[in-house]
Amino acid sequence: MTAAARRGRRPAASPGGRAPVLFLVPAAVAVGFLAVPLAGLLGRTPWGSIGAELASPRVLEALRLSLVCSLGAVAVSVVLGVPLAFLLARVDFPGRNLVRALTTLPMVLPPVVGGVALLLAFGRRGLAGQWLDRAFGITLPFTTAGAILAEAFVAMPFLVITTEAGLRAMDRRFEDAAATLGAGRWTTLRRVTVPLIAPSLGAGIALCWARALGEFGATITFAGNLPGVTQTMPLAVYLALETDLEAAIALSLVLLAISAAVLVALRDRWFPTA
Amino acid sequence: MPRSRTRLAAVLAALVLPLAGCGGGEPSGGTSASPGELKVFAAASLTAAFGRLAERYTAANGGTRVTFNFAGSQALATQIRQGAPADVFASADAANLDKVRDLAATPQNFASNLLQIVVEKGNPKGVTGLRDLARDDLKVVLAAEEVPAGKYASQVLDRAGVRVRPVSREDNVKAVVTKVALGEADAGIAYVTDVTAGGDRIEGVGIPAGQNVVATYPIATVKASGSQDRAQAFVDLVRSAEGQAILKSFGFLPPPSS
Numbered sequence: 001m002t003a004a005a006r007r008g009r010r011p012a013a014s015p016g017g018r019a020p021v022l023f024l025v026p027a028a029v030a031v032g033f034l035a036v037p038l039a040g041l042l043g044r045t046p047w048g049s050i051g052a053e054l055a056s057p058r059v060l061e062a063l064r065l066s067l068v069c070s071l072g073a074v075a076v077s078v079v080l081g082v083p084l085a086f087l088l089a090r091v092d093f094p095g096r097n098l099v100r101a102l103t104t105l106p107m108v109l110p111p112v113v114g115g116v117a118l119l120l121a122f123g124r125r126g127l128a129g130q131w132l133d134r135a136f137g138i139t140l141p142f143t144t145a146g147a148i149l150a151e152a153f154v155a156m157p158f159l160v161i162t163t164e165a166g167l168r169a170m171d172r173r174f175e176d177a178a179a180t181l182g183a184g185r186w187t188t189l190r191r192v193t194v195p196l197i198a199p200s201l202g203a204g205i206a207l208c209w210a211r212a213l214g215e216f217g218a219t220i221t222f223a224g225n226l227p228g229v230t231q232t233m234p235l236a237v238y239l240a241l242e243t244d245l246e247a248a249i250a251l252s253l254v255l256l257a258i259s260a261a262v263l264v265a266l267r268d269r270w271f272p273t274a
Numbered sequence: 275m276p277r278s279r280t281r282l283a284a285v286l287a288a289l290v291l292p293l294a295g296c297g298g299g300e301p302s303g304g305t306s307a308s309p310g311e312l313k314v315f316a317a318a319s320l321t322a323a324f325g326r327l328a329e330r331y332t333a334a335n336g337g338t339r340v341t342f343n344f345a346g347s348q349a350l351a352t353q354i355r356q357g358a359p360a361d362v363f364a365s366a367d368a369a370n371l372d373k374v375r376d377l378a379a380t381p382q383n384f385a386s387n388l389l390q391i392v393v394e395k396g397n398p399k400g401v402t403g404l405r406d407l408a409r410d411d412l413k414v415v416l417a418a419e420e421v422p423a424g425k426y427a428s429q430v431l432d433r434a435g436v437r438v439r440p441v442s443r444e445d446n447v448k449a450v451v452t453k454v455a456l457g458e459a460d461a462g463i464a465y466v467t468d469v470t471a472g473g474d475r476i477e478g479v480g481i482p483a484g485q486n487v488v489a490t491y492p493i494a495t496v497k498a499s500g501s502q503d504r505a506q507a508f509v510d511l512v513r514s515a516e517g518q519a520i521l522k523s524f525g526f527l528p529p530p531s532s
Contacts, residue, residue, distance in 0.1 A: 119456060119458065123456060123457070123458050124457055124458050125456065125457040125458075139413075141441075141453075141458045142413065142415075142441035142442050142458070142459075220445060223442075224415065224441065224442025224443075224444065224453070225418065225442055225443050225444060225445060226440065226441060226442050226443055227443075229441075230442065238445070239418055239420055239445065241352060242346070242348040242349050242351075242352045242420045243348065243420045
């Protein structure tokens with residue numbers, strides 16, 4: 001009778017249905033492949049001394065700088081990226097697809113290549129950089145502003161894409177209703193549109209922030225590596241790895257905890273409990 | 275639907291991309307040298323000279339290919355400690371070979387090197403010696419303290435009694451030269467050989483012998499290597515008259531006589 005019941009349920013093909021046996025093995029390997037490195041990290045963690053490791057000036061300095069730079073990158077991304085997302089979602093201008101492709105390029109570009117490109121653009125001899133240097137005496141490489149720029153370059157696409165998706169998915173009739181009730185464009189934007197896309201905006205900001213926090217390649221290439229100025233956590237992990245494994249693990253654990261926290265905070269958006 | 279797919283892609287990319295950036299110095303995995311291949315882990319400063327040596331080695335050893343992993347010696351030592359498949363390790367200092375002493379054969383010194391100040395071609399900032407590196411109008415880059423070249427640079431500056439505030443501590447000595455060649459930094463400290471190999475966008479400013487440090491390069495075969503004979507043949511080539519002539523042509527000095 002259980003067999004009959006099972007047969008009866010089968011056509012529903014619900015998400016809770018049986019997995020094809022053929023998929024079980026590769027799926028298990030995939031889970032192991034993703035989980036074992038985490039276990040390795042946790043297994044080697046010097047739990048007894050981790051408090052002292054995390055309180056060391058080197059770690060605290062990297063942590064502080066990482067927060068400053070990643071939040072700075074998020075600020076730059078919001079100020080520049082959200083308007084861009086609006087244009088991409090709402091205005092049918094010529095070359096829109098090209099602009100969108102350009103916007104997403106840093107997501108797939110190796111970050112080191114991004115760093116080289118930034119040097120050639122904003123370096124002291126770069127396309128825009130030499131002008132900045134001559135006109136304002138501003139040089140970005142080797143500065144905290146440079147680290148923020150490198151992180152924003154790599155992280156902004158995540159905000160733009162997510163916000164654009166939110167704008168496209170929202171029901172525009174609410175905006176029309178607001179307009180017919182006499183709200184101006186600015187009021188509609190502020191009181192209707194932004195609250196409606198707030199979840200997408202929030203998710204985009206979280207993703208953008210997480211990506212900025214983890215940025216390594218573009219930062220070390222463009223901004224260099226100096227404790228307290230441009231040595232963010234990932235750079236500190238990389239250099240600590242070569243001399244002080246315990247410190248590297250402690251720093252890695254902080255980054256892991258933050259990544260996990262971002263996933264937990266956004267779990268309802270990506271893992272809806274069906 | 276497309277919405278959630280975009281988001282999923284974004285999540286995956288956000289998680290994976292930061293890791294991709296960290297793989298820079300890693301060797302490209304795999305098991306220890308398959309037949310006909312030799313994996314040499316060598317200090318970044320040896321890049322050009324060992325590239326030439328490898329050509330000779332391949333020609334003289336029935337086409338055995340040499341695969342290099344060039345990086346800061348400290349990164350290589352860590353990789354070997356963590357089980358990276360190296361057959362030969364050539365370090366820019368004794369300290370980093372000592373870190374893997376239990377994993378490697380007895381090291382032999384095969385070359386030495388001196389430090390030099392690197393400046394842009396034409397020396398636009400008029401750097402004449404170590405003392406100039408303390409100037410406020412100069413952006414100076416050094417290798418990180420963990421990197422042999424960075425450690426040597428600190429010794430040199432200490433000897434000269436010069437306090438430098440670098441704008442960056444680079445991850446390997448080649449990155450120091452690159453930052454100067456790109457014009458981002460005004461001066462740096464690298465090996466004489468890096469200046470020789472650095473192309474025509476840079477030039478060197480000598481450091482007097484009394485203030486300079488002799489960097490001694492040791493080489494050893496790695497015990498875990500599956501091809502001891504091939505590894506030993508590479509070490510022998512490096513120390514042979516032919517190998518020494520090649521190293522000399524790239525600006526290396528003979529090892530200090532012992």
